[in-house]
Amino acid sequence: MMKKVLHPWIMMLTVIAVITACGKDDPAPANRDDDDDDKPDTELPEGSISGNLAEIQLTSGESYTVVGDLTVPEGESVTIPAGTTFEFELGPRNEAWVIDVHGSLYIEGTANNRVVFTASEDALASSRNRGYGGLWGGIFAGRKAGDLVIEYADILHAGGIARAGTIMTTEESGGSGRLSAGDVSYAMYYCRPDGERQDGVFVLLHSRIAFTGDDAIRTNGGKTLMAYNTFEVIGQTGGEAVNIKAGGSGDYAFNLFYNIATNALKSADTQSGERGALETNFYNNTIVSSGYRRVDPGRGGSLNYESDAFGKAFNNLIVNCRYGLRLNKGESEPRYNALEFGHNWYYGQVSEVTDNFYPTNPTDPSIGLIGTDLPIPSSDRIGAAGENAPGFVNFNIASFTWANRVNNDxxxxxxxxxLQTGSAALTAGTSEFEPKFETYTTLAGKVYEAPMPETYVGAFGTE
Known part of the structure; x- marks a missing residue:
């Protein structure tokens, strides 16, 4: 019999310590030389899967134990139906199994019947589980992939140690996104290298990504829409929720980011995608208690543009984060004459937070263009410690303390x-701008519309 689906929230409540990814200096698991290393020696038990996903009949409502790498071959299209659960076992040498996508992958959960990717009960109970993911690899769409479309999914405890022969450690990663065996990996990856195919889309909607050791998502090119998602406890001593590189233009809106190691969203026109046109719109996002696990001074904490990236950043609600919207100053400056920003709302419980909304001290490593070379928008809501509380329905922002800011809670x-009825944040935004792309169309012809901006700040509006 197949195992019953494990609800991700129940799993979260029953497991006190969630896993950690090993650091980049940790030794890589040994790899055998034969091509059958990741294949079981005997027939798989009922409910266990590995290998070619295009040859596996998935049934809605069933739970599958993943005991080896899964692949979507080039030119193939795989749909994962609503209600499906994948539980990833650790390999015999603690290998973190991956889903390598060379074709198109469509994950079609629904609001009441989500798709779940998580670690197995044994992996979660193991000593490798320290709260930062890494018990399975992730979902990696390589340079030959088509679409990667994910709706109503929970992607938990991913970002395991990269292994030789998978997309992330070979030329299939598209070049500059490549990792070495032994590196901490991402939970998801999508690439469109310059000079190679540029069709297809990356769409992530209504999903939850939680517990990773580095970036939750890295893109190296590709038209991208991410909206209505939750990112939680991303990165150990560094890592963005979404790290966008050259060619990855798109819209990132109505997302919640909670306790991110570095930035919620970072856009930099570097690496292997098409250069010179990285336009990313960050709007109506809520970012809470982020930026404090990044050990480098002056690095991140909410939203970041650098290295010739540009776009629009409006209506974001930034609460008790290390820094505000940051436009890098110096050699890696963004294309600031093509950037538009404002109507962002900031709250800091203590002065150490409010002093770094837009720091202007030339000796401050976090100094950016805003407040120095560029004016602070008059439409932004900025105040002293404890001022401008947005009025969340149920979250105690006053529980934040500077002494306890570094945690993986x-x-x-x-x-x-x-936002509570009557909150001033309900009317502090603007709708006077357009998404980067009106629509995102898959290779199969399905159309996704980018959400229009709202006149409230943050991701949610009222009850």
Missing amino acids: PMPSGADFR
Whole structure:
């Protein structure tokens, strides 16, 4: 019999310590030379899967134990139906199994019947589980991939140690996104290298990505829409929720980011995608208690543009984060004459936070263009410590302390980041701009519309 689906919230509540990814200096698991290393020696037990996903009949409502790498071959299209759960076992040498996508992958959960990717019960109970993911590899769309479309999915405890022969450690990663065996990996990856195919889209909607040791998502090119998602406890001593490189233009809106090691969203026109046109719009996002696990001074904490990237950043609600919207100053400056920003709302419980909304001290390593070379928008809501509380329905922003800012605590049970009726934040935004792309169309012809901006700040509006 197949195992019953494990609800991700129940799993979160029953497991106190979630896993950690090993550092980049940790030794890589040994790899055998034969091509059958990742294949079981005997017939798989009922409910266990590995190998070619295009040859596996998946049934909605069933749970599958993953005991080896899964692949979507080039030119193939795989759909994962609503209600499906994948539980990834650790390999015999603690290998982190991956889903390597060379074709197109469509993950079609629904609001009441989500798709779940998580570690197995044994992996979660193991000593490798320290709270930062890494018990399975991730979902990696390589340079030959078509679409990667994910709706209503939970992607938990991913970002395991990269292994030789998978997309992330070979030329299939598209060049500059490549990792070495032994590196901490991402939870998801999508690439469109310059000079190679540029069709297809990366769409992520209504999904939850939690517990990773480095970036949750890295893109190296590719038209991208990410909206209505939750990112939680991303990165150990560094890592963005979404790290966008050259060619990855798109819209990133109505997302919640909680306890991110560095930035929620970072855009930099570097690496292997098409250069010179990285336009990313960051709007109506809520970012809470982020930026404090990044050990480097002056690095991140909410939203970041650098290295000739540009776009629009409006209506973002940034609460108790290390820094505000940061436009890099110096050699890696963004294309600031093509950037538009404003109507962003900041709250800091202590002065150490409010002093770094837009730091202007020339000796401050976090100094950026805003407040120095560029004016602070008059439409932004900025105040002293404890001022401008947005009025969340259920979240105690006053519980933040400077002494306890560095942690890997998950979101409190029952947290509700909608705005209370009467909150001034409900009318502090602007709708006077357009998404980067009106629509995102898959290779199969399905059309996704980018959400229009709202006149409230943050991701949720009222009850």
